[in-house]
Amino acid sequence: MGQEKPQRKFFGLSQNVFVFGFVSMLTDFSSEVTVKILPLFLANALGVKPAIIGFIEGLAESTATILKWVFGWLSDRMKKRKWLAFSGYAISNVTKPLLYFVSSWPFAAFLRFADRTGKGVRSSPKDALLADSSEKKKLGRSFGYGRSMDTLGSVFGMLAAAGMIAASGSAAAMTLTRSIYQKLIIMVSIPAVLALPLIAAFVRENAPRTGNPRTLNLSLSGFDWRFKTFLIIIVIFTLGNSSDAFLMLKAQKAGLDIVQIFLMLAMWKGVTSALSIPAGILSDRIGRNRVIRAGWLVYALVYLGFGLATQGWQVWALYALYGVYYAMTDGVASALVADLVPQSEKRGTAFGLYNAAVGVSALPASVIAGILWQRINPSAPFIFGSILAFVAMIALTVLMRVSAGTNPTAVT
Template sequence: MNNKNSKIQEKKVFGIPWNAFIFGFVSFLNDFSSELTIRALPLFLKNVLNTKTSIIGLIEGVADSTATILKIFSGYLSDKLNQRKWLVTLGYGLSAISKPLLYFANNWVFVLIIRFLDRVGKGIRTSPRDALIANTTKKEELGKAFGFNRAMDPAGAILALLVGSVVIYFSSKNAIKLTDHLFKILVLISIFPVFIALFLIVAFAVDVKNGSSSANKVNLSLKGFNKRFKLYLLTIAIFTLGNSSDAFLILQAQNRGLSILEIFLMLAAFNFITTISAYPAGLLSDRIKRQHLIVAGWIVYALIYFGFGLATKTYQIVILYILYGLYYGLTEGVEKALVADLVEPEKRGTAYGLYNGAVGIFAFPASLIAGFLWQYISPSAPFIFGAVLAIIASISLLKVLSLKSD
């Protein structure tokens, strides 16, 4: 690593590596915007546009898979060009432009197009951003860096949901269904934070290069990656096939009688649990085997999903959804730190693309399967399916990462 990169690794704010700190606040602002709109979107589709759950599953699946494909290519491109910041800026910029268009949504096809554009932005930015954080962080602090970044996401969501709850309380506090007017208010509030996030990237994020020869080592395939990384991706894919969109959890909550205000407050509590668990989990993963924390999170996920499938009372749904935040806190940042452990710095953009690809490619059939299971078998079926696959993936991960390195 060159001298400039070493200096960037030494630069910290309150003990947090510089880029991780900047992108933490970018995530905070971006998630504030997304939580007001994307979390309410399945309710808008169901309550206002009368969209079938199978179509909601289709929309979420297409959105996630769009992001996935681009994550693969953008990660590879950032390695090949040895530049990442402009891709990250472009990705956040496209999402910032597309979100306000939800104000004009009047049918599910229009919503699908907007979700597509937003996910194109996410696909472009995610892998280069993760590589930028990893490559400006010391190996022994990767868990801390990704844990902080992951914690700031739900912190923004908490603020957004509390703001949304205030709006709902004063406009229609007892409403069981979302209205078009209320959704438009939430969209308007969500617009400005994403542009502030864009400014932070342009003004403060630092790009790094890996050396003049790194581009020659990069190719868009699994060739050149070690066996443990390849099997890790397979395990992630198994888990993701049962990890359908959280839209179905929100619809299940509404099915059990929660009002719009109660759903927003429940989501705020869920994000609070994610926030307070993500950073400590990241720190802990720098000291113990990361796979143990991931498996713990997947077991929590399985138990929560079994619970969602069996729950019949409103209070059960609320408790389960709040505890669901622990799964996110234990896994998302740690999974990304583990990717950095398994691959060389010059291949991390591609590696994060492949990792995000494994998640996104299987997210489409996951949401599609969930939509059909819900509509044609029962609302409990998608959750039982997801829980079973989580247990299989947990056993697989422990086996895979017990193998010796190539």
């Protein structure tokens, strides 16, 4: 895969894949808590409206869109992936502690913008590095392991956050105050720093030695038609996949306090962590398309359930199923991109385009959700998302049938 000598193996995984799993775990201990508490802090402590929160969350995710594309291409152009990934992690890890000083939503939006800049710099080079460091027959296992480890970090982070909030008293459990928010930011900023030495010391460069793309591929020419079609389908799905901030607001509306919400989030991430590797292995055996479609069906049913839920126990059950959706789609979709673009010298650009397709849809998705929440009712965003998930699932089914026999491993 473009290496001078083979990497060491750990439990059947390459050294790069194995090490990046721990990098993801440490980073997500920090990232997931900061991402999840910010909407609650804005709503509870600063009184920010749902439409503004939707705008901030959508802007944060869309910020990385062009950067994921550009830096994916740049990693192909420079034939360097490791240090681009390192730089992206460094940007995010420096930004997170500054959330301690947030006192207005524009400042919060700026810091989320900066944090997602780091995400945009690192994501595509890292995914391309992992794909190039994996055996083709184990791509699902490799990406599943990565998703399992980063969600495991989320579990630890959520449990730590719940413990800190519970120790602060019953009043803190009902609403997220500024003082509790600041303590949480300090706590979760520490582990992320440890991720940088791991990358520097143990991740090995593994970029392509062939190809030399000089311009961004705006026309998508040179890519398989199935890859282009998959990007369109991803856009359809993502337009209904609004920020998880709305799920948390829904949980609070159903009567859950802050501690219960964080314990529920830990449960959700625990389900995802436990099932990500089995889902990846399953996709290696029966095909990515089938696993992704099943995951989207789960998502459609879960979002429909969120639209109808009124009780706290219902939200708990739906969050558990939400973890099943994530396990079946997150890592598997990345493995499918690697399948559809087997050329190492184009994978950075391909992952950039895939991430861009998701990111460019994130802002309108969250803005639409915020408007539906305020103008119609809090159930409307979830019913809308459920409908688009069904549409995307049908479209992916059609793609599978049209392309049957062309590449069974990647598409069926």
